[in-house]
Structure formats: C-alpha cells, structure tokens
Amino acid sequence: MTTHTIKVKVNGVEYVREVEPRRLLSDFLRHDLGLTGTHVGCEHGLCGACTILFDGEPVRSCLMFAVQANGHEVTTVEALGTPEKMHPLQEAFHEKHALQCGYCTPGFLMTLKPFLETHPNPTDEEIREAIDGNLCRCTGYEHIIEAVKLAAEKMATRS
Amino acid sequence: MAGRVFGQSIPRNEDPYLLTGQAKFIDDIELPGMLHAAFYRSDYAHARIKKIDVSEARKLPGVIAVYTAEDFGEFVRPGPLQVPPPTAIKGSIFHARPLMPIAKDKVRYSGEPLAVIIAENRYIAEDAMDYIVAELEPLPAVTDLEKALEPGAPLVHEDLESNLAALVKQERGNYEEAAAKADVVIKKKIYVDRGAGAAMENRGLVVNWDDRAREMTIWATTQAPIPLRNSIATRLGLFEEQVRVITPFIGGGFGPKIMTSQPDDVLLPIIAMWLKRPIKWIEDRRENFLATTSERDQIHYAEIALTRDGIILGVKDVFYHNTGAYDPYGMTVPLNTQTHTVSCYEVPNFYTEIRMVFTNEYVVTPVRGAGRPEGVFVMERLLDYAAQELGMDPAEIRRRNLLRKERFPYPTGIIGQDFVEGVLDSGDYPETLRRVMEVIEYEKFRKEIQPQLRAQGKHKGIGIVCFTEGTAVGPYEGARVTVGANGKVTVATGISTQGQGHFTVFAQIAAEQLGVDVKDVNVITGDTGHFHWGAGTFASRGMGVAGTAVYNAAVKVRQKALQFGARFLGVSEDEVELCDGKVCVKGDPSRSMPLGEIALKANPTRGTIEPGVEPGLEATAYFGPPYGATGAGAVAMIVDVDPETMAVNIEKFAIVHDCGTVVNPLLLEGQVMGGVHMGIGNAFYEKIKYDENGQLLTASLMDYLIPQATDMPKEMIVEHLETPSPLNPLGMKGVGEAGAIPTPACFMQALEDALYEYRLQIDETPLNPSRLWELVQQAPKK
Numbered sequence: 001m002t003t004h005t006i007k008v009k010v011n012g013v014e015y016v017r018e019v020e021p022r023r024l025l026s027d028f029l030r031h032d033l034g035l036t037g038t039h040v041g042c043e044h045g046l047c048g049a050c051t052i053l054f055d056g057e058p059v060r061s062c063l064m065f066a067v068q069a070n071g072h073e074v075t076t077v078e079a080l081g082t083p084e085k086m087h088p089l090q091e092a093f094h095e096k097h098a099l100q101c102g103y104c105t106p107g108f109l110m111t112l113k114p115f116l117e118t119h120p121n122p123t124d125e126e127i128r129e130a131i132d133g134n135l136c137r138c139t140g141y142e143h144i145i146e147a148v149k150l151a152a153e154k155m156a157t158r159s
Numbered sequence: 160m161a162g163r164v165f166g167q168s169i170p171r172n173e174d175p176y177l178l179t180g181q182a183k184f185i186d187d188i189e190l191p192g193m194l195h196a197a198f199y200r201s202d203y204a205h206a207r208i209k210k211i212d213v214s215e216a217r218k219l220p221g222v223i224a225v226y227t228a229e230d231f232g233e234f235v236r237p238g239p240l241q242v243p244p245p246t247a248i249k250g251s252i253f254h255a256r257p258l259m260p261i262a263k264d265k266v267r268y269s270g271e272p273l274a275v276i277i278a279e280n281r282y283i284a285e286d287a288m289d290y291i292v293a294e295l296e297p298l299p300a301v302t303d304l305e306k307a308l309e310p311g312a313p314l315v316h317e318d319l320e321s322n323l324a325a326l327v328k329q330e331r332g333n334y335e336e337a338a339a340k341a342d343v344v345i346k347k348k349i350y351v352d353r354g355a356g357a358a359m360e361n362r363g364l365v366v367n368w369d370d371r372a373r374e375m376t377i378w379a380t381t382q383a384p385i386p387l388r389n390s391i392a393t394r395l396g397l398f399e400e401q402v403r404v405i406t407p408f409i410g411g412g413f414g415p416k417i418m419t420s421q422p423d424d425v426l427l428p429i430i431a432m433w434l435k436r437p438i439k440w441i442e443d444r445r446e447n448f449l450a451t452t453s454e455r456d457q458i459h460y461a462e463i464a465l466t467r468d469g470i471i472l473g474v475k476d477v478f479y480h481n482t483g484a485y486d487p488y489g490m491t492v493p494l495n496t497q498t499h500t501v502s503c504y505e506v507p508n509f510y511t512e513i514r515m516v517f518t519n520e521y522v523v524t525p526v527r528g529a530g531r532p533e534g535v536f537v538m539e540r541l542l543d544y545a546a547q548e549l550g551m552d553p554a555e556i557r558r559r560n561l562l563r564k565e566r567f568p569y570p571t572g573i574i575g576q577d578f579v580e581g582v583l584d585s586g587d588y589p590e591t592l593r594r595v596m597e598v599i600e601y602e603k604f605r606k607e608i609q610p611q612l613r614a615q616g617k618h619k620g621i622g623i624v625c626f627t628e629g630t631a632v633g634p635y636e637g638a639r640v641t642v643g644a645n646g647k648v649t650v651a652t653g654i655s656t657q658g659q660g661h662f663t664v665f666a667q668i669a670a671e672q673l674g675v676d677v678k679d680v681n682v683i684t685g686d687t688g689h690f691h692w693g694a695g696t697f698a699s700r701g702m703g704v705a706g707t708a709v710y711n712a713a714v715k716v717r718q719k720a721l722q723f724g725a726r727f728l729g730v731s732e733d734e735v736e737l738c739d740g741k742v743c744v745k746g747d748p749s750r751s752m753p754l755g756e757i758a759l760k761a762n763p764t765r766g767t768i769e770p771g772v773e774p775g776l777e778a779t780a781y782f783g784p785p786y787g788a789t790g791a792g793a794v795a796m797i798v799d800v801d802p803e804t805m806a807v808n809i810e811k812f813a814i815v816h817d818c819g820t821v822v823n824p825l826l827l828e829g830q831v832m833g834g835v836h837m838g839i840g841n842a843f844y845e846k847i848k849y850d851e852n853g854q855l856l857t858a859s860l861m862d863y864l865i866p867q868a869t870d871m872p873k874e875m876i877v878e879h880l881e882t883p884s885p886l887n888p889l890g891m892k893g894v895g896e897a898g899a900i901p902t903p904a905c906f907m908q909a910l911e912d913a914l915y916e917y918r919l920q921i922d923e924t925p926l927n928p929s930r931l932w933e934l935v936q937q938a939p940k941k
C-alpha cells in the first residue's frame with residue numbers, strides 16, 4: 001500500500017512520519033508515536049475515550065486519519081500533567097474520585113480542558129452537556145461533575 | 160470502626176498514573192516481533208459448516224497464518240467447564256456443554272469463530288477476512304426460550320433430546336398449601352431482557368512464548384488470572400509454573416472478563432507456541448457485543464399469595480433462563496436469581512424452578528448483578544401489583560414484610576451459586592427503608608407535592624424498593640504481605656483489579672495494621688508470578704474475601720515485627736509497640752528500630768535462625784467464609800415523565816445501603832453510583848436484541864445505549880448503614896453490584912406512579928421511550 005509523508009506537531013514536538021492513508025489518527029498516536037494515553041473504546045465515534053485536541057479543539061481521533069493531521073497540531077493527555085505535577089483538572093479528578101478503571105479518563109480530560117477555558121464557572125447542567133459525548137461505565141458521572149466544579153475553583157484561585 | 164487510615168476517604172494510589180496517560184493497558188503492550196490476530200466469525204447463528212476456504216487469505220502479503228478448526232486438531236475440544244454442576248441441589252439436572260474454541264461442523268451462535276488470522280499488523284489481519292470463503296448451510300435458529308423447549312424445536316446440541324440445559328427446583332415450606340389459604344393470589348409473566356457488561360475497554364490478550372526458557376507470559380484483561388493460567392497450562396500440557404498470567408490495568412470488568420474459555424483464551428496461546436512469536440489480539444466493540452458474554456434474559460411465571468393485610472404467605476416462580484449456545488459458567492446466574500427472589504422479606508413458603516435453555520445466541524454469564532437484579536425485579540414487581548390490588552402504599556407493603564433484625568442469622572433454605580444454603584448473616588432492613596423514605600421525603604412527596612403536581616397535569620412519580628446483595632462468597636482468597644528493607648510494604652493477592660480501587664483499599668488495610676503510610680504500600684493484584692492461589696474477582700468478593708486475607712496476613716506480619724523488634728531491641732515483646740513505621744519501646748520512643756531494618760535483620764545471610772521462625776517480615780494468609788455475607792439496602796427515585804415523548808428525567812435518586820464496615824467511604828460511594836448507572840441502563844436504555852434468526856441487532860454503541868451524563872439523576876443521595884458482618888474479622892460485605900440490583904424495579908414503579916392515570920402494570924425490563932409509549936397506548940386509561 002502507498003504511504004504518505006506527514007508532518008504533525010504533537011504535544012509541542014514535530015514528527016515526520018510515513019503512514020498509510022488508511023491509518024487512523026488514534027493508531028498513529030498510540031502505536032507509531034507510543035502515546036498510549038489516548039484510549040480507544042469503540043472506534044466508531046461514540047465513546048469519546050479517544051478524544052484529543054486538534055488545533056486546540058476536542059476531536060475523536062478514531063474518526064480521523066493520520067494523513068488529515070498533516071500540518072496540524074495535536075495535544076494528547078500526556079501533555080496535560082505528570083504523575084508528580086498534575087494539572088488542576090487531574091488533581092480534582094483524583095481528589096473527587098472521578099475515575100475508577102481510568103480507561104475513559106483521558107477522553108474526559110481532553111474534552112474538559114477547553115471547556116473549562118471557556119466556562120470558568122460552569123453550572124451542573126453545562127457540565128453534563130459538556131461531557132455528554134463521553135461514556136463512562138464505572139463512575140455514573142456524579143463524581144466527574146463534582147471534579148469539574150472543583151477544578152474550576154482550583155483554576156480560578158491559581159490564575 | 161474508623162482507624163488511622165481504615166475507614167477514611169483516602170484518594171487512590173493508582174490515580175496519578177491513570178490520569179496522566181502513563182498507566183499500561185493491554186493494547187499499550189508492544190513486544191519485538193509481535194504479530195496480530197483477528198477472528199473470522201460466522202454471520203449465521205445456526206448453520207452446518209460445509210467448507211471454509213482460507214487459501215486466498217493465506218496468500219495476502221503480510222499474512223503469516225490462517226487457521227480453521229481442522230488445523231487445531233485435538234486442541235478443538237470443549238471446555239473447560241468453569242463452574243461445576245450444581246450437584247449440591249438434590250434432583251438437579253445439568254447438561255454441561257462448555258464452549259468450543261472454534262466452530263467445527265456446526266455454528267451455534269452468530270459471531271462464533273470459523274478462522275483465526277495472524278498477520279504483521281491488525282489492518283492486514285482484518286483485510287484477510289475478505290479473502291475467506293465460508294460455505295455454510297443455514298439451519299433454523301432457536302431464540303425463543305419457551306418455544307425452544309417445545310417438541311420438534313431445532314436443537315442447538317443435537318446429542319441432547321431437547322434444548323433444556325438444566326432444571327433445578329427448590330422449595331422451602333409448601334407454596335401450594337399457602338396459596339390455598341391466601342386472600343389474594345397474583346400471577347404474572349415477567350420478562351428481564353439482556354444487557355451487556357460493556358466495559359469501556361474491550362477484551363484483549365497478548366501472548367509470548369519463550370521457546371528456549373519454555374515459558375509463556377500472557378497479559379490478559381481477565382478477572383480470573385489464576386483459573387486462566389491453570390486452564391491454559393492444562394490444555395497445552397505445561398506445568399502451571401511455566402505459564403504466567405499478568406493483568407495490566409484493566410478498563411472495567413463487570414463480569415464478562417471472568418471467562419477463561421473464550422476462543423481467544425484457548426487458541427492464541429497455542430498459536431504463539433507454534434509460531435514462536437508474540438501475538439496480540441484486541442477485541443473491537445462489535446466483537447465485544449457479538450462474542451463477549453452478556454446477561455439477564457429470563458422469562459418468569461411468578462405468583463405471590465398474601466393475606467388481605469398484605470402479609471406474604473408465599474411466592475412461586477418458575478422461570479426460563481437463557482444460557483445461550485453453551486453453558487461454560489454453570490448455573491451461577493439463575494442460582495443467584497433463586498437466592499435473591501425473596502431476598503429481604505419474610506416469605507415462609509417459596510417455590511422456585513429454573514428451566515435453563517440453550518439458544519442460538521451468545522453465552523450468558525454474570526454481568527454486574529448476575530441474576531440478582533432479575534430476582535429482585537420479579538419480587539418487587541409482585542409486591543407492587545399486590546399493593547395496587549390491595550390499595551396499599553408500596554412502601555407500606557414492604558415495611559410489613561421486611562425481615563426484622565432479630566431474625567439474623569436467617570437460613571433461607573435455598574442453595575445458592577456457592578453451593579451452600581444461603582444464610583442472611585446480618586443487617587437492619589427496616590432501617591434502610593425508613594431512612595431512604597426520610598432522605599427522599601417520601602411522605603411529603605406523596606401527600607403534599609404530588610397532589611399539586613397532578614392537579615397541574617404533571618407526571619412526576621416516586622418509586623421505592625428494597626433489595627439484598629449476596630456477596631463475598633467462597634471458596635477462598637489469599638494474600639502475602641511483605642515489609643521490604645526500605646520499610647515499605649508489598650501486598651500481593653490473587654484477584655485482579657478492574658477499577659475497584661484495590662490498590663488503595665488493600666493498602667489501607669495493611670497500613671492500618673503496620674502503622675505505615677498508605678502511599679508506602681504497593682499492592683500487586685492479578686499476576687500469577689506474584690501470587691498463584693485464588694479464584695478471581697466476582698460476586699463482589701474482593702473486599703470481603705481477598706481484603707480479609709490481606710488483613711489476616713498483615714496481622715501476622717505485625718506480630719512478627721513486634722516479635723523480631725523486641726528481640727533486636729533486647730526487650731520483651733509486651734514492652735514494644737508499633738509507632739510510625741518503627742517498633743518502639745513503650746514509653747521510650749528513643750529506643751526504636753525502623754521496620755525496614757527489622758526486615759533486613761529478619762533475613763540474615765549468616766548464622767542460624769531459630770526453629771519454627773520463618774525468615775523475613777512476611778506472611779501469607781488465606782480466608783474462606785462458610786457462606787457469603789449479604790449486603791442490603793433500599794432505593795427511592797423521583798422521575799418526571801414527558802407523556803408526549805416518554806422521555807424520563809430522573810430528578811432524584813436515593814440509596815441507603817448497608818455493606819457492613821466501610822473501608823473507604825469515597826470509593827464506596829463510587830462503587831454504588833457506578834452500579835446505579837448500570838441499573839438505569841438496564842431499566843430504560845440498554846438492550847441486547849437478537850432477532851428470530853439469532854442476528855444481533857445491537858452490535859454498536861449507536862444501537863446499544865449506555866446512559867450518558869444527561870440521563871443520570873440530577874441529584875444523587877448515597878448513605879451507608881454499617882452493620883458489621885459476623886463472617887469476617889473486619890465485618891465487611893461486598894458492594895460492587897448493589898446499585899445495579901434494585902434500580903430497574905424502582906424505575907418501573909416510579910414510571911407507573913408518574914403515569915398513574917394509565918394504571919400500567921409494567922412487567923418487563925428494559926424499556927425505552929417508544930416501548931413505554933406502546934405500553935401506554937395499550938393501557939386501559941381510566
């Protein structure tokens with residue numbers, strides 16, 4: 001199969017790679033670049049686990065081909081924080097027990113990061129709407145909603 | 160019994176890795192030279208195999224091998240039977256038909272593998288499927304549980320006389336006599352349809368056979384690593400010690416990942432051995448629906464006999480249970496239904512009969528709840544019909560019949576999934592009901608709020624139900640607790656973890672005993688290289704059984720630390736105590752020795768150790784209860800139904816739950832809320848639907864609806880009562896399935912109440928808006 005050369009900036013690092021045109025962006029990130037924090041739960045655009053930022057906007061990486069990312073900028077959960085120094089959103093998820101198996105979590109975080117930037121003081125209803133496209137089988141979402149509110153507080157006091 | 164760290168809401172040790180994308184899940188494993196597997200599956204549910212031509216597929220560049228049943232030779236044999244037959248129940252009939260690893264001669268469910276493809280990558284493996292030609296002769300499919308048992312029905316297993324997989328009858332008292340004396344007898348047919356476990360992570364397996372070392376390492380998303388290792392070793396003719404099963408982080412379990420005999424579990428280790436290269440298989444979501452087990456699917460003919468005052472005299476329940484095409488997991492699910500039908504009530508006479516049926520659908524094994532929601536649904540619905548008939552309040556009929564506190568321990572006379580008679584060990588059922596009524600303001604809603612709403616034409620209803628959850632069953636689990644030279648503690652146990660928080664709660668149990676920080680306890684679960692005795696993670700038994708083993712082992716290590724510490728400090732044992740990671744002389748904290756140093760000295764490299772003294776600050780312990788500890792609770796919910804669209808908004812959900820001693824309230828709340836989420840799905844959204852040809856109509860997340868954040872209750876109240884179980888030293892009971900069990904029953908009661916003018920008697924779950932609309936159309940509006 002023919003391949004294409006693509007140039008993508010991921011988490012601030014520029015990568016030049018040869019990919020088949022059919023290679024999913026999610027597979028490219030996970031298996032070509034080794035950024036396995038982005039998870040895959042359905043590969044048909046419904047669970048939201050694979051959510052990343054594409055030029056700053058949340059998108060489902062399982063619904064895009066790697067070639068479509070040529071010349072664009074991608075951010076994955078790995079850029080958000082480290083175990084030693086977590087992002088306030090990650091800290092809030094930790095404190096409120098907003099994750100159990102943690103499989104859905106990177107998708108939630110990448111959906112919520114831009115959301116909190118535009119909604120520094122969100123209502124419960126806004127949070128529910130914001131995460132409606134992300135499925136979580138473990139938590140029942142309640143603790144996630146609490147975590148988002150706590151994250152908003154943390155971010156407000158820190159900025 | 161809150162302690163220093165025991166009983167505290169401590170956030171989890173495992174979170175930082177999961178939150179930053181650093182945790183390793185199965186599909187994150189890459190090994191040099193790794194190949195990828197894909198399964199070519201049958202489209203037909205029931206068919207005779209004429210010919211499978213894989214020759215073209217084999218020629219595709221990048222394809223390494225393609226195998227059909229023929230190629231596996233004697234490896235193609237059914238099994239193992241993962242749960243033994245219920246011989247403990249007198250007169251029971253059980254036809255064991257464990258899973259076939261690959262279809263041979265005949266296909267019995269749609270999605271059954273016909274060929275396995277191994278290729279350089281997953282894309283090529285999936286491409287190769289297009290080049291396989293399978294000639295199948297379709298047979299009429301068996302999908303209707305009742306018709307399946309009629310004479311002349313097509314047979315799923317032609318060596319059996321009928322599609323009856325099992326028949327189990329149990330009775331306590333004498334129902335027919337009780338019914339003859341009753342003022343009221345109500346009979347109903349009740350359906351509980353199928354739902355999926357639908358963990359967000361699909362299943363997967365990575366196998367590496369090291370031909371020189373003659374050792375196999377398997378990474379698996381399994382809830383039962385030790386049984387999986389044992390069955391793989393047995394089939395391959397290896398020693399158990401040659402096979403190591405490791406569970407990486409697992410993205411949710413919920414039951415189906417307990418299976419150890421699915422085709423991938425059996426075939427991939429064989430192929431890895433043949434090819435001498437690592438193999439990875441990651442299930443996709445469609446396969447997860449088609450060929451990972453799911454549950455529920457029962458039809459009940461149920462009756463209840465009562466006095467005019469609403470006192471239960473007896474219950475009778477004859478039910479059909481769909482086991483699917485095979486029955487590898489024995490009768491766990493329908494036996495749980497039997498033990499949970501009368502659950503928390505005083506039912507002096509109870510007759511229950513299971514008719515387990517083979518169908519051309521995929522196999523049924525436990526999913527969160529595991530037969531309990533079905534039993535509770537039947538019982539709670541019966542009580543609601545009775546309340547309607549007798550003109551009683553639903554809460555009142557329950558209050559009158561709940562078992563009272565003095566009745567414990569209460570033998571139920573019914574043998575359960577653990578093959579011993581169910582005994583309700585402890586609890587305070589009336590108090591859970593009283594409290595849930597209080598927190599949801601039941602009386603106020605009924606007497607003040609609802610009449611006003613109804614006058615305004617609003618459709619808001621309340622539901623309230625009670626339940627039990629049999630948990631923490633045997634046989635046993637074990638744990639090893641070790642203090643290292645660094646003064647930190649390692650806990651290893653045989654069960655595996657799928658998000659429950661074992662890395663933290665087991666750490667809390669050990670930390671409490673050893674006086675160390677929770678963060679300084681490293682918990683290892685699900686790695687047979689570290690601990691290789693145990694049964695697995697099921698039946699909400701992690702805390703009650705494995706947690707107790709951790710406690711027992713930690714107590715031994717504590718005693719050992721004091722013993723060694725006293726000796727090394729040159730004092731007697733009753734002069735020392737544990738203080739902050741050290742053994743100190745009481746009243747003189749200047750004389751102390753850190754645990755790490757004791758650990759080092761307890762493992763000398765020269766000299767002798769005294770007879771009877773085991774080296775190291777380490778101990779292993781096991782725990783097996785005589786029977787399971789039973790949790791219980793009551794739930795209530797208020798729903799607002801739009802009679803035009805039948806959209807349901809859950810305004811408030813309250814659960815008062817008793818799972819004995821609480822180790823970590825924060826994590827406990829998470830478990831309960833997650834269970835409620837699945838319960839709501841099982842009530843109104845999630846349905847695995849097969850058509851009459853055995854075709855699965857819901858094989859994507861587009862068709863199979865998992866509740867989203869906007870579908871969930873807008874307000875959630877979770878409260879705990881703590882009645883310690885006498886069955887283990889910490890008094891713990893399980894909780895993992897609690898939320899899922901009562902929710903569908905409560906949901907239906909609330910719907911009936913909201914749509915009161917239609918006098919609905921809902922006798923099925925799950926519903927959805929269009930099905931609810933149909934029911935309303937059929938209802939005799941008053």
Ligand code: FES
Binds near residue numbers: 039045046048062063
């Ligand atoms: S994996 Fe992309 S939405 Fe599910």
Ligand code: FES
Binds near residue numbers: 100104137138359410
């Ligand atoms: S935490 Fe398991 S799916 Fe969300």
